[in-house]
Amino acid sequence: MKLTSSLVWLRRDLRVFDHVALHQALLESDKVYCVFVYDTTILDTLPRRDRRVDFIHASIAEVASELEQMGGHLIVRHGDPVHEIPALAAELGVEAVFCNHDYEPQAIERDATVERSLRAAGRQFASYKDQVIFEKSEVLSQTGGVFSVFTPYKNAWLKKLAADPSVLAPYNIEPHAARLAPRPAHAPALPTLADLGFEPSNLSKLKIPTGMSGASALFEDFLSRIADYNVARDYPAVKGPSYLSVHFRFGTLSVRHLVRTIVDLQERGAGGEGAAVWLSELIWREFYAMILFHNPHVVGTSYKPAYDAIEWETGPEADQMFDAWCEGRTGYPLVDAAMLQINQTGWMHNRLRMVVASFLTKDLGIDWRRGEAYFALHLNDFDLASNNGGWQWASSSGCDAQPYFRIFNPVSQSEKFDGEGKFIRRYLPQLKELSNKEIHAPWLAPRLLAPGYPAPIVKHDEARKRTLERYEVVKKPSTGQ
Template identity: 85%
Template sequence: MKPTSSLVWLRRDLRVFDHVALHQALQDSAVVHCVFVYDTTILDALPRRDRRVDFIHASIAEVAAELAELGGHLIVRHGDPATEIPALAAELGVGAVYCNHDYEPQALERDATVARTLRDAGRRFLSFKDQVIFEKSEVLSQTGGVFSVFTPYKNAWLKKLDADPSVLAPYHIEPHAARLAPPPSPAPALPTLAELGFEPSNLAELNIPTGMSGAARLFEDFLPRIAQYKDARDFPALKGPSYLSLHFRFGTLSVRHLVRTVRDVMARGAGGEGAPVWLAELIWREFYAMILFHNPHVVGGAFKPAYDAIQWETGPEADELFAAWCEGRTGYPLVDAAMAQLNQTGYMHNRLRMVTACFLIKDLGIDWRRGEAYFALHLNDFDLASNNGGWQWASSSGCDAQPYFRIFNPITQSQKFDASGKFIRRYLPQLKDLSDKEIHAPWLVPRMLPLDYPGPIVMHDEARKLTLERYEMVKKPGPSADQ
């Protein structure tokens, strides 16, 4: 039986267009309420100045304004959703709560708790696929198995999409907007950051676009550049990426719209080599989400359990090495500039995520979980599945990961991807007077080093040997080569 009234719970889907749960609720119900809960079980652990909270706050204001234009309103709560959602459902007298799937283990537990509480009160809990094109077990091997290697997964993903492109169809909201519950009079104001216990971060100073409109502007800016993406994406000083990862994280964009648009670009032959490469990056995102769903043990453990036996460096010396990595004082300019970018902006270029992760794991011998946790705290676009998948790729412990003997050389990576030192100079201005050749390894400069920049905390060649020994304790030896 369809509910006469319902409640749509916004989570990782902060938009009002092409929204599956909202569309379904509007189709099913005579009256539809919308709510967002500032989740204290997450927020209480964050620093009081957190760019992600700023981003959410601005994006929620845009959602509220858009709903108001459609004749509805947004209810905002601050607390534990496990109690706030059932309580609000009872207060409003709705028959069902609608939301879109969240795939992380803690979110699944939260949703199961909410569903049980609602069911006990005679209400329904309905959840839908929205943040991915294919989820869970929708893309399987020909034998019905779960993929653990990306390329065959990608091929199967693309084949499934070609067979049923209707999965990209938009979910329209406007035709049913008259069913949105009108705002109360007077309408309550949205909570301020201060009322939520937070202070403004530097999000505005960084000019990071927020909300649905910000995502749209970024995508419009990226489309004319997408043909160059394959080559430009690897160079941190170039405007190569789409910069949409933060919007993917909080659902201010529709993945269906993005994939549909890029496929249209490719069909016209206008996307060059870049468009299919960018589409593959979106598939990587779904691959890691699928891996997390089927292998929840990767939260805290290696995808390949044998790698949990690796003996990482511990103790005070390891702690100091880790602190040097976090603070960008390793003596390797590309690594330090990348960490400065992360610490100052909450963003890190994807090539540099690989370089810095490999340096922590295979130059310093530090457990990848420590780096994963640091990124989780500081990345604006932190996503558990993608962050975990990336770190396990770097540590060679994940699915379809780089071989353990593939060890990025931070100097050659710098020379190859920031040859002129433009990116390094932006974040390490103390090195600005070094030549393009000198800036990649300042300790080799014959004249005196700048007094405010350290020498290398480890020597790469020596560290590499130790890493090979460390891994060969749990893995058969194989060929080795610096990248």
């Protein structure tokens, strides 16, 4: 039975193309309203110049403009969605609310609360898969179990995709756009950052592309160099990554479109090894989303419970070392440059995320949760599942993580992946006089060549020994599926 009217609630899907919930609402309803809620339960915890709020604000403006061009309108609210969505549904008199799945524990609880309120008022609530290709229990082992090791998961994921490529089919909006509810005569203007209690960040100065158009431009640029991704991605001074991570986080792009494009490249014999490696990175993203869904205990505790027995460094000295790590004052140039990159831009190269995480947990002996929380506050692309998975991988406490005895050497990593010191010099100009050999270990060079740069806060070889002793309390983890 067709609905008279419905409401589409945008969250991590800030676009108006290939959008499952919007598509379904338009198919099932005579009139469709759209809403985005600036969630105060999240915003109230953020600094007043948060780049993510800037990004969302710009992206929402583009969504609103696109809807207007199609004859629709975007309603914007500022408050707690648990109250705002049921209240708006009642105000509009809609029969149902449509949205796309969010797999984070707090979001699942939020949606369950909203659904209960709506159903108590006689309204429907419908949620759909949109931000991943395969979700929850759609990719299982041959025995029906949940994977805990990436490679067999990836193989099963690819096999499932090959068996049913229809999962990549687009959910078109334009053919049904006539059912979008038009802009009311006295609709308020979109709220400014000031209306939301925020100030402009340095997002525009950094020239970070926002919205659907920004995502499209970045992807088109990446396609021109994707064949080299498998090699270029490891070098922070090289334009190797796609730089799409923040767009994944806020859904300004369609993952179906991206995977369709990669599959098409591969079928035409194009894209090289780079395309295959980038697709693997997309599958890693879904792997961590699946892990979080099935193991919500990873929020706050180790995936492998035995690793919670590790005694991390605490006290004033540990706090001082943590502050030095946060502020880029460890005395290890690659680590410090990476931390200055995240502090100044809200982004960090993936290779460097592994390096700094290994340094914090295995050189400084500081709990991975402290680093995870710092990244959560500063990363433009912060995603709970991927951030948690990455930190637990580095600390060896996660599923399919690196062995605890694998400890990145920050000097050899620097020599291998920033051999000429180009990345280091970008963020540490005080080291510009050092040679390409000296810049990786400035404490070995004459101090006058590196004025004001600190000596290492720990000696890597000694720290490595302490880490191996620290991890002795951990029993060998059992092998996953």
